[in-house]
Amino acid sequence: MIIEKYLIKGLAAWLILSVSTAFANNVDVEMLNKRDDGAKMVYSLDIVDVGVGGTVTWVPTDKGHNVEFIAGPDTAVLPKKSKMNKSFSHEFEVPGIYLYVCTPHKAMGMIGLVIVGDNTNNKDQIANVKMPGKSKRRLAKLIADIN
Numbered sequence: 453m454i455i456e457k458y459l460i461k462g463l464a465a466w467l468i469l470s471v472s473t474a475f476a477n478n479v480d481v482e483m484l485n486k487r488d489d490g491a492k493m494v495y496s497l498d499i500v501d502v503g504v505g506g507t508v509t510w511v512p513t514d515k516g517h518n519v520e521f522i523a524g525p526d527t528a529v530l531p532k533k534s535k536m537n538k539s540f541s542h543e544f545e546v547p548g549i550y551l552y553v554c555t556p557h558k559a560m561g562m563i564g565l566v567i568v569g570d571n572t573n574n575k576d577q578i579a580n581v582k583m584p585g586k587s588k589r590r591l592a593k594l595i596a597d598i599n
């Protein structure tokens with residue numbers, strides 16, 4: 453059916469547009485209860501690209517959130533879990549993809565990726581991380597957006 457075709461195309465476009473990304477060497481990510489696109493319990497950017505040595509700062513714009521890294525190119529270089537409601541910065545020295553969650557909202561899809569040095573060699577490793585609840589589909593969507 454033609455209508456179905458358009459619906460699928462429209463949905464695909466929405467999915468692509470609704471993934472927020474940024475590239476810079478110093479990036480701020482807000483921790484939000486609601487984003488402009490309507491997403492709830494969410495980071496302001498889903499995917500952040502930084503160069504090697506780039507710093508990402510998570511800002512507690514809304515309360516009740518944090519940042520907990522669960523996977524990366526090397527578990528030895530994962531940042532420590534951040535405190536709730538506190539600003540948190542980390543300088544990324546090792547290239548690759550890093551996956552993090554908000555501890556209380558990880559089952560609600562509150563996750564994000566940091567890509568360092570334009571290096572996506574560990575994409576399959578990240579894609580295979582077992583995620584709870586809504587984060588399973590959310591991660592698949594973010595991984596698909598990396599290509």
Ligand SMILES: [Cu+2]
Pocket residue numbers: 493494516517518554555556557562
């Ligand atoms: Cu949260």
